[in-house]
Amino acid sequence: MLQIMEGSHAVAEAAKLCRPEVVSAYPITPQTHIVERLAEMVADGELDAEYLCVDSELSALSVCLGSSAAGSRVYSATSSQGLMLMAEVVFNVAGMRQPIIMSIANRALGAPLSIWNDQQDSLSLRDSGWFQLYGEDVQEMTDQHFIAYKAAERHDVLLPGFVCFDGFILSHTYEPVDIPTQEEIDAYLPPYVPYNKLDAKSPLSMGMYATPDYYMEFRYETDLAMQRAGNAISEVGKEFGEMFGRDYSMHTESYRMDDADVAFVALGSICGTVKDAIDEMRADGIKAGLVKIRTYRPFPAKEIAHALAGVPKVAVLEKNISLGTSMKGIVGLEVKDALTGTGIDVYSYVVGLGGRDIRKKDIRAIAALAEKGEGNMFYGLRTELL
Amino acid sequence: MALRIGAAAAPGRAPDNKTGSWRVFMPIVDMEKCTHCGTCTLACPETAVSDEDGEIRFDLDYCKGCGVCANECPAKAIKMILEEN
């Protein structure tokens, strides 16, 4: 049943429905409403979990790692600087193959300090071994939590995952969302069965060190697991669709891509604005389309190449910057790689950094730039300041 | 041997590494002097000294020859001698 709710509260509801045994997080804007709501749920007895208020994000994810290793399903959430403070643990959790799910309310990184949205934080950890899902609206980001746990915990995956959504733009927006019932989620998401578990009845050493004779093979195995995570996300996304009517079997969503002359590629909330802009452009005879990336890690290169096949110009909207690279955008570099040999022109447009608003007219202007072959640039700079 | 996910391992493989080869000096015990006080068995960092059936035994597969047992023996019953190859 649809109800109207703040994005953060919908995420908290989703986390609760997944029945985590331990929740640990450190407050950071714009993630705070999620963990405040979870703390309330524990205080009110709605959620039977250990809620640990910790000293830092470093401790928050370390606590989660310990609980997960002891066999519990765990949950955390963070943003921006918090994710950076966690970074060492982020890589460690993936290497230790603990299927922890963490919500990322995307926010820019300092300096300069900014509490506002872009996606630099999670995209900067693209190589950490966590799969990454991005939601376009409150419904999608809510559903992605159920999918993430189910995929992560599969024994052919055993990898942690980020569920990412744009800070403020989605985390602080009230909009209608369908929250499944506990019975429904219990039927969808089975209890967590750990693979490696700290247990006195069956001793195991976890997180050992590997000499050069072993290290590469562990990294190789983790990469294989990441590839399998793609299949798993697709399969459990399809199952989700069968149960709830919202299908997530695809890692991407194509919008009005038939006969498109210019295609946008983007992640997250900007996709809604792009869709509205595309409708306007189409009405004006400009044949534009969108390929939205929902699963960014593992990178669905084949699916993207298929979706973009035959499109002359591709404009990747980047809420990030890969400083010192030719394209300037992280995602564009990967899209371009996915399209190697096709002759398709791929351009990155750095937009919306640090909360700069993005409007339909901006999207239209970027389409025009792509048509002219101008790209790999910042869009929307206040040139009077430069 | 296949890798275990997450660089995890069950106990049991450490003894594969025979640290006895590190040794230069080896312990010998004079059972006439030994009082079975237990100092050597407790002090050994290698778990390589045992007191079984009235005999002090050194597990030379693992004894690194550090000499803590000899140094600490209150009865001076243990000596370290240069080991012949």
Place this chain on the structure above:
Amino acid sequence: MVDKSLELFDCGHRACGGCGPAMLARLMLKATGENVIVVASTGCMEVFSTPYPETAWKVPWIHSLFENAAAVASGIEASLKHNNRTEKVVCICGDGATFDIGMLCISGAFERGHDITYICYDNEAYMNTGIQRSGATPYDASTTTTPAGRMSTGNALPKKDLPQILNAHGASYVATASVAYPMDVMKKVEKAINTPGACYIQVHTPCSTGWGFDGAKTIEIGKQAIECGLWVNYEMENGELKKAKKILRTPVDDYLKAQKRFRHLFKPERNAEEIAKIQAIADANAAKYNIDIKLKE
């Protein structure tokens, strides 16, 4: 009760001969028994005991990172509590991981009061990376980052008083011990794991490689540290000093002379001024913990 015959730390590990921390690992597990989960920090002990796939630990053991053992232990304890499990949670971490990089996570864990025992194996420097100074390095010790030289007499800072810091967190049991006294180590570990809440034990574990002495003398050096008052074995319960090992104190000279890390205090000639400062540290310890045995005239 402690079962002295129980061996849960396997042979075949790669510690140096006469390793103080390896002694502690054995003693600690004799005291905990099998119903325990051990959390290790990155450090010498972790490296010498767990090269994949050869773990020396016959109990559940986990290592995550250098600085986060106390937080990982907190998470394990929360999970055990949630599932009514009975294993004790014990951290075993070096002094660098404890005094320096791990302080944040330790402070949080002790503030929250998790039912964990945190044991620091204190060998007074970063031994794993090659003997660099830590917050536990004693005054005037020469390390690779505080080398003695023409303009330096070694480490210029005093050893941080970590037991008092954790005492101030409200820890129910805080103790110091030394591998030179194995029965005392086991007794204190047993007491800590059976005391509810976060407990801390700091164990002096001489390091022959880092301090510069013959590995046969690990225990001897440990005893000398206690006998001169530079290391004090004591227990604090609920914030109060309960017991400190009484001694007939000797001058600090013999303890210092026995180790290369203090050699510069005696060559080319005895540095009376610096040694007097170290003696003053021992004197202050003796006064603070009231450890001097008073003989009748």
Place this chain on the structure above:
Amino acid sequence: MTAAELIATAAFKSGVYSQAFPAFGVERRGAPVQAFVRFSDEKIRLRSQIYEPDYIIVQDSSLIADVNVFSGLKEGSIVLVNTDKDTVEDVPDGVNLITIDATSLALEILGLPITNTTLMGAFAAATGEIGLEALEEALSERFSGSLAEKNIAAARRAYELIQEGQ
């Protein structure tokens, strides 16, 4: 933001899609803030801020001197201003101005100068976009007990005042 949330909730209860979000800032209590609401028969995808609003609610008329609150208004737009005066300066031509002394009303009924609910009632009456019933439903979800009753009373009173005035 509370007013925006309540309007979005009431609109949703009236059977349309809605979206409310703040102009995310670091402002402390008392500083000027903006919040936006969209409602539509279709699912709302647009995420940009609102630059050409159909309606503007000004909760504190003293802001008009400092902030260009009328920016982007079109012919036929409605501006609802909380003021004890009858007129407001600088309202663009073609824009319908409606004033209400929401502060006095809130003080009278709630005992507090919190104008969210009175302005909601006024907004419902002025625009016809949300029904009084949906508004009351939203309020009774948000507040409980006598607080809900008082807020509903305040909204209803404002609703009636505006209706009488039109």
